[in-house]
Amino acid sequence: MTTVDYMSPRVRLIANVATISGRNLHRLVRVPTLIAFATVQPILFVVLFNYTWGGAVHPPGVDRYIDYVLPGIFVLSIAFGASQTGVAVADDLATGMIGRFRALPMARSAVLAGRCAADAIRNLFVVGLMIGVGTLIGFRFHAGPGAAIAAVGLAVAIGLAFSWIFALLGLFVRDPEAAGIGGLLAVIPLIFVSSTFVPVATMPGWLQTFADINPITITVDALRALCLGGPTATHVWQALAWIGVLLVVTIPAATLRYRQTTAT
Structure with missing residues (x-):
């Protein structure tokens, strides 16, 4: 009698997700370019944006630009890193790895959930790294x-x-290069037309309209409120609402697309 035979579906799903997460984290450690992307790029973002824009941008109520910009750089680095999720999913499809997963006795949703769980662990490391670097140059x-x-x-x-x-994008395009380019094209305008680097009030009126409802602005403002202090409840609840909506929409859509893709 084995323990695995008597695992409940929920426990088996968690075990499958943990296995896939471990596989992706091992790949991150073993590929030097992925390590560089996960470590060097966030450090460069923190240092370069602080010292190149810090002398010209003076947000009201903030003494040091690093205190203002670092919450935005959190989102910038995480968004750029997340674009590699689409690349990885598309690469697994192109190389036949998804087909191998399909042949294994495992939950299909575990492949995507494991990928995203590994990314969450990577993001935790990246945020901690940026906080450490930011602290060295004045962030508090x-x-x-x-x-x-x-x-x-x-x-x-x-x-x-x-x-x-x-991940959903990678499942649709099914090409690693296209997934990478598509991810960056989606992220860049959302990041720069937001409060990531400058106050929205400094933008032209027509651009402020979009920036104010941009989920990036809402999330960055919530992070900034938590870092700088002051009223936080409204900002945080708005950010959590956006995140909840995105997850409610994308998780079922990505799971359905994965099933359709692996069924063909």
Whole structure:
């Protein structure tokens, strides 16, 4: 008698997700370019944006630009990193790895969930790395340790939503290069037409209209409130609502698309 034979479907799903997550994390460690993308790029973002824009941008109520911009860089780095989720999913389809997973006695949803769970762990590492680098050049949390932990959790949550979005993209395009380009084309305008780097009030009026409802702006404002202090409840609930909507839409859509793709 084996334990596996008597696993409940939920426990088996969790075990499958853990296995796929481990596979993706091992791949991250073994491929030098992936390690560089996960570590060097976030460090460059923190240092370059702070020292190139910090002298020209002076947001009201903030003494140091790094305190203002780092919450935005959290989202920027996580969004850019999440675009690799689509690349990885498309690559698994192109190389036949998805077909091998299909032949195994495992839940189909575990493949995508495991990929996104591994990305969440990577994002936690990336956020911690950026906080460390930011602290060295002057960043400080001003609202206490509880708000700091909440900020890290919110950053990882938006990263999870991005991962599912780009996993869905990878399933549709089925080409790694196209998935990478498509992911960046989607992220770049959303990031730059937001409060990531400058206050929305400094933009032209017609652009402010979009920036104000941009989910990136809402999330960055929530992260900034948790980092700098002040009223946070409205910002955080709005960000969580956006993240919830994105997950409710993309998880079933990606799972359905995966089943359709592997059924052919």
